[in-house]
Amino acid sequence: MFKSRVIERITKEFGAPSRTTVKVQAWDITDNxxxxxxxDQPNREDNAFVWLPYPPENEEVPEIALEYAGESGRHSNTYASPGLNKGNPALKLIVTxxxxxxxxxxxxxxxxAFAPLPRINASPAPEEQEPVTAEGLIPVDITKMPTAKPVxxxxxxxxxxxxxxxxxxxGGRCVECGSKAKLCFDHIVPFSKGGSNSVRNLQLLCESCNLSKGNRI
Known part of the structure; x- marks a missing residue:
């Protein structure tokens, strides 16, 4: 399963886990x-859920992350890890x-290292990837090349x-279903479509409602 590959890679990079339970494996990288x-989740074999502390002010949030409010009652097994204490906002990255x-x-x-945080862009879905020939080369017809999209x-x-x-x-509730559990900050107009981090463009959704919305307005 992909979760096992993620655990193996993090262990290779940062050493053995500091804590292992039936639900998580956790690494104390620094004091913060x-x-x-x-x-224990997800059930899909091609996904892994990785929790990280919320980034410092004005730093990058990964494209693959859900942003959790500190009071939202996120996954309880994260609380014992540095920077993921109860009451602190957090990120849940869906790595695929x-x-x-x-x-x-x-x-x-x-x-x-307290360095500027790099981008983590979502990988394209399989249907968005270019076909590859038997020789490993992608055929190109210059006349059919699309105009480059804005960054x-x-x-x-x-x-x-x-x-x-x-x-x-x-009111500390999901605006769709009223749940108080696992609340995320959702962009009404998705960030990828030009939405901002303004109060008017943000709402609270529970994790289930957020994931079902996806990238729709």
Whole structure:
């Protein structure tokens, strides 16, 4: 399973886990940086859930991450790890490919070194990837080449003052189903479509409602 590959890679990079339970394996990277891989979820073989502390102000949030409010009651087995204490906001990264895993390791190393955090872009879905010929070459017809798309804006962390205002406005509940569990900050207009980190463009959704929404408006 892909979760096993993620655990093996993190162990290779950062040593043996500091804590192992029936639900997680966790690494105490520094006094302020813990990394937690869920072993009880997801059930899909091609996904892994990796929890990280929320990044410092004005730093990058990975494209593959859900942003959790500190009061949302996220996965309880994360609380014992540095930077993931109860009451602190957190990130849950949904890792699905070796490229995302490579980027995750680079992100953790930068976080550890207090360096600027690199981007972690979502890997394209299989149907979006180019076909490859038997010789390993991609055939190119220059006349059919599309115009290059604009570079996507960098996804920045939501300022804490904005998080607090959204939390208070939405009453600490999912605006869709009313749940108080595992609440994420959702961009009403997705960040990838030009949405901002403003109070007007953010809402609280539980994890289930957030994942079902995907990248739709």
């Amino acid at each position: 940086l813990g990394v937690v891989v869920q072993t 490919s070796d490229q995302e895993l490579d980027d995750l390791v680079a992100y953790i190393n930068a976080f550890k 996507k804006p960098r996804r920045e962390a939501i300022p804490r003052v904005v998080q607090r205002e959204v939390w208070q406005r939405d």
